[in-house]
Amino acid sequence: MPWELTVLHPHGHRLGSPNEVKATLSRVWPELQWETVEPPSPPMTVGILETDSFSFEAHGFEGDPVEDFYLDIRGDGDPVPLLMRLKSQAGWSLKEMLTGRVLDERGMRERWANFRQMRDGA
Secondary structure, eight states: OOEEEEEEOTTSOOOBOHHHHHHHHHHHOTTOEEEEEOSSSSOEEEEEEEOSSEEEEEEOOOSSSBOEEEEEEEESSOOHHHHHHHHHHHOOEEEETTTOOBOOHHHHHHHHHHHHHHHHHO
């Protein structure tokens, strides 16, 4: 079960074309690897970033322009530094899908800890 976030523009603007959004992600997270996943039909592009203690899966780049996209986070490590890098370098906002809350650094830390506690207790 992943921790699910939506990435969006803080002022409601579009993020850009799929290629622009993927280029921004690759600049912010050079370790991100792009894969084409089938099915679904048509094929879907997914960005995967794996560390020793957690992983990100970025998806939702099918629309043009991209309004928002999704991050699924799994693992036990601390993803907040990489998430904050995305916020600061790309200028995008992160919203937790479960609560609908837009998260700052403190909120990310609290919600990640809460998610892990909920996941591990399930």
